Amino acid sequence: MLGIRRLAPSDAVDRLEVAVNLTESPLAWLARRGHLTERQVTAGERLRTDHGLSGLGARVTMRWDVAPADSRGRSGGGADRQMLGGIDARRRFDAALAAVGPGLADILWRVACEGEGLSVAERGLGWPARAAKLVLGMALDRLADHYDNHSG
DSSP states (O other), X not given: OOSEEEEOOTXXXXXXXXXXXXTSXXXXXXXXXXXXXXXXXXXXXXXXXXXXXXXXXXXXXXXXXXXXXXXXXXXXXXXXXXXXXXXXXXXXXXXXXXXXXXXXXXXXXXXXXXXXOHHHHHHHHTOOTTOHHHHHHHHHHHHHHHXXXXXX
């Protein structure tokens, strides 16, 4: 599980690959120590991919690139596809968090999407120490069930 895995969103307008450095992922860290299954990590990384594609994550810099021209020389065609892909990713992200439920979505978002460690997430949520690992596992199981029921 070390290294980089390329994930592709299932319903993207244009298949767009997103590189995820699993050595930086709290999910991969937990999996390497035997606390998460491959199914849980895959579901969490799929959510993280949609989170990134939807533009919900914090941007460090401004985008200065110009929208590419379409086949007729007009600019914006690629930008339209990119925007639609972002909207689809946001819909998938919102549906996944809704399926997980409000009691579990917070820890899932903090750890899988924002990359917070368990102790940081616990403090942020006001939870006791060592509570996040158990709740995160339940959230990832529910997320994986959602993806199993909505794939294809």
